[in-house]
Amino acid sequence: MARGHAGERLHQTLRPAYQQIINGIEEASATALDVPGTLTLGSMGPEGWQIREIVDWFRARHPAARFVHRELNAVDPLTPLRSGEIDMAHLWLPVREPDITVGPITHT
Incomplete structure (x- = not known):
């Protein structure tokens, strides 16, 4: 055109x-x-182990970065994310919060 x-x-x-x-x-x-920096991931229960391949990919791509995993309280998993205690959370969907960006689905 x-x-x-x-x-x-x-x-x-x-x-x-x-x-x-x-x-x-x-x-x-x-x-x-x-x-180098730190990425802090929060997840609930065994969910953290289900994304092991993604964590390994991150570590391979960012070898200087420190990776920290935190267990989240299932009753209130978003407070650590909102307060900055964690950088990202691996949660069950649906999450419909106007201040939270939902990323790709890791597994169903």
Whole structure:
């Protein structure tokens, strides 16, 4: 589809800013792989063992990172996530909380 004059101008105007955003994301991603840190995962009961392959993949991809696993209370598993005590939680779905981002399903 051919661009009109206004569309072409907009494309030319926004292209450098768009490229800066892409470059910034790529630089931050590359830096994050090299910076050691800690990832704290919370899970309930034996659920933590069911994602062993994912944990192993993370450790292989981020060898400098420290991995910590915490057991979560099944009655209130979201408080440690909201307070920052853990970085992510492996929970049973559904989780429908406006301040919680639900990621990929690991198993059913």
